[in-house]
Amino acid sequence: MTDSVELAITRAHHEEWARVVAGLARRFGDLDIAEDAAAEAFAAAVERWPSDGIPANPGGWLTTTATRKAIDRLRRESQRDAKYQAAQMLYDEAPPEPRGPLEDDRLRLVFTCCHPALAMEARIALTLRLIGGLTVDEIARAFLVQETTMAQRITRAKVKIKAAHIPYRVPSEADIRDRLAGVLAVIYLVFNEGYLAGGDDPLRVDLTEEAIRLGRLLHNLLPDDGEVTGLLALMILADARRAARVSRAGELVTLAEQDRGAWDRALIAEGHALVRERIAAVAAGGPPPGRYQLQAAINAVHTAAPSLADTDWSQIVSLYDRMAAVDPSPIVRLNRAVAVAELDGAAVGLAEVDRLGDALDGYHAFHATRADLLRRLQRSGESRAAYDRAIELTGNSAERAYLTRRRDQLGD
Amino acid sequence: MPRYLMSVFGPAERTDYGNYGTKEDMLQAFADTGAFNDKLQRDGHFVFADGLEPASTATTVDGQGDQPVFTDGPYLEAKEYLGGFWVIEAADLDEALALAAEGSKACRGKVEVRPFNTEESLKAMLES
Numbered sequence: 001m002t003d004s005v006e007l008a009i010t011r012a013h014h015e016e017w018a019r020v021v022a023g024l025a026r027r028f029g030d031l032d033i034a035e036d037a038a039a040e041a042f043a044a045a046v047e048r049w050p051s052d053g054i055p056a057n058p059g060g061w062l063t064t065t066a067t068r069k070a071i072d073r074l075r076r077e078s079q080r081d082a083k084y085q086a087a088q089m090l091y092d093e094a095p096p097e098p099r100g101p102l103e104d105d106r107l108r109l110v111f112t113c114c115h116p117a118l119a120m121e122a123r124i125a126l127t128l129r130l131i132g133g134l135t136v137d138e139i140a141r142a143f144l145v146q147e148t149t150m151a152q153r154i155t156r157a158k159v160k161i162k163a164a165h166i167p168y169r170v171p172s173e174a175d176i177r178d179r180l181a182g183v184l185a186v187i188y189l190v191f192n193e194g195y196l197a198g199g200d201d202p203l204r205v206d207l208t209e210e211a212i213r214l215g216r217l218l219h220n221l222l223p224d225d226g227e228v229t230g231l232l233a234l235m236i237l238a239d240a241r242r243a244a245r246v247s248r249a250g251e252l253v254t255l256a257e258q259d260r261g262a263w264d265r266a267l268i269a270e271g272h273a274l275v276r277e278r279i280a281a282v283a284a285g286g287p288p289p290g291r292y293q294l295q296a297a298i299n300a301v302h303t304a305a306p307s308l309a310d311t312d313w314s315q316i317v318s319l320y321d322r323m324a325a326v327d328p329s330p331i332v333r334l335n336r337a338v339a340v341a342e343l344d345g346a347a348v349g350l351a352e353v354d355r356l357g358d359a360l361d362g363y364h365a366f367h368a369t370r371a372d373l374l375r376r377l378q379r380s381g382e383s384r385a386a387y388d389r390a391i392e393l394t395g396n397s398a399e400r401a402y403l404t405r406r407r408d409q410l411g412d
Numbered sequence: 413m414p415r416y417l418m419s420v421f422g423p424a425e426r427t428d429y430g431n432y433g434t435k436e437d438m439l440q441a442f443a444d445t446g447a448f449n450d451k452l453q454r455d456g457h458f459v460f461a462d463g464l465e466p467a468s469t470a471t472t473v474d475g476q477g478d479q480p481v482f483t484d485g486p487y488l489e490a491k492e493y494l495g496g497f498w499v500i501e502a503a504d505l506d507e508a509l510a511l512a513a514e515g516s517k518a519c520r521g522k523v524e525v526r527p528f529n530t531e532e533s534l535k536a537m538l539e540s
Contacts, residue, residue, distance in 0.1 A: 077539075117505055164527045165414040167504040175506075 017133030022105035041066035202398030230293030240267035364393035467493035
């Protein structure tokens with residue numbers, strides 16, 4: 001296959017997969033048929049485009065091909081079925097073209113895949129398969145489970161959607177806020193799964209890129225939603241630091257030690273523009289920023305600073321204060337304490353961290369933070385013990401390498 | 413329209429006031445559940461609803477052999493048993509879950525929502 005055909009297929013897969021699946025799901029009312037027919041259409045493209053040439057409208061070609069595949073399947077099935085009710089609907093004209101983003105089939109599909117009646121792991125798997133177009137094998141590898149286990153998870157979720165009549169639609173005005181928060185949580189989880197990966201790979205770029213792609217899709221569909229914009233900005237600004245975050249030796253590099261010249265300036269500019277857009281919207285009387293917008297703002301402050309020392313820490317502390325008002329979790333308070341330590345000194349930060357011991361004793365970042373603050377206060381013995389706990393609790397190989405080196409560098 | 417079973421579970425050992433702490437709690441829960449049932453009727457969701465006597469009053473029957481075998485007690489040993497249920501009709505799971513949330517608040521218990529077979533699902537099963 002020539003490079004240009006391969007490129008066209010990859011691009012079509014990125015741009016058209018969700019649209020093809022979502023359109024078929026609406027038309028045939030069945031996710032299984034939609035998924036299989038879309039996969040068959042892409043397989044047909046791989047087979048035919050090299051000899052027939054790339055169609056002028058790849059999306060249209062794929063939709064037509066997939067629709068034909070779905071109709072073939074339904075015809076085969078309806079031959080076994082005296083009533084060919086299913087085949088009847090094929091003569092219906094497809095509903096008119098979507099009038100606005102809320103009418104976009106992909107948005108319906110997103111809300112169906114992220115339905116709160118499905119277990120979180122099923123929502124993630126379905127979203128990656130049906131919206132992201134990852135293969136079952138790719139998803140299984142990303143989450144370190146057997147392919148058969150992942151296939152079963154996806155099948156079970158599709159069976160539940162059908163049997164329990166989980167609707168294929170965008171939620172009503174009254175519910176959309178809560179439901180959208182659930183969708184954003186799924187996307188952010190995929191991102192973090194890649195950004196703070198367990199297992200041997202410290203970074204799963206396939207997952208972070210997929211999460212950003214999903215974030216962009218959602219942002220295209222709902223450009224005025226603050227939290228959708230906030231999540232996209234947050235992921236972009238975190239991803240912009242990717243190259244500097246893990247050393248060649250596979251060790252985590254903290255913000256303090258990162259080579260800021262290796263940050264992706266284009267991504268940072270894009271992230272900052274999104275954050276500025278939200279600041280303007282809030283200033284113009286829009287709803288107050290939620291957790292993702294605040295986290296994006298914090299990341300914007302970090303990525304705007306030429307060095308750690310030149311970071312506007314008081315701004316960061318006040319953003320964390322606002323975060324704590326939205327989400328009074330001990331993890332938010334831990335992150336706030338890190339900023340306080342930069343602003344008011346390690347001893348003040350440590351006092352705040354120590355207040356969280358009951359809630360966060362099983363959390364590696366709590367011990368890693370304590371270890372660092374104790375090190376800065378020259379309390380080596382206590383620092384070493386805290387590093388030990390953090391090393392024991394972390395699941396990320398790069399972080400383990402970093403913590404181990406730090407611990408071994410401690411004086412007596 | 414899809415049908416759903418909404419089941420409410422409660423501890424095996426009931427207090428003097430069913431699963432409620434006091435008589436007032438019990439009466440209030442009954443009143444709220446009655447109002448919820450009225451609403452289900454009014455809005456066309458209601459198929460059936462009732463509460464059950466304690467699981468200790470159940471008898472399990474196995475009629476598969478030559479002679480039926482009767483066993484005192486519920487089919488499964490558990491800490492909590494089905495205490496009552498609704499059968500409702502709803503447009504889809506979103507509507508059923510919203511009704512279940514109201515029912516849960518009214519009866520003061522967790523509610524399990526489970527779809528019934530449909531003509532379509534039975535057909536799929538027969539064809540498989």
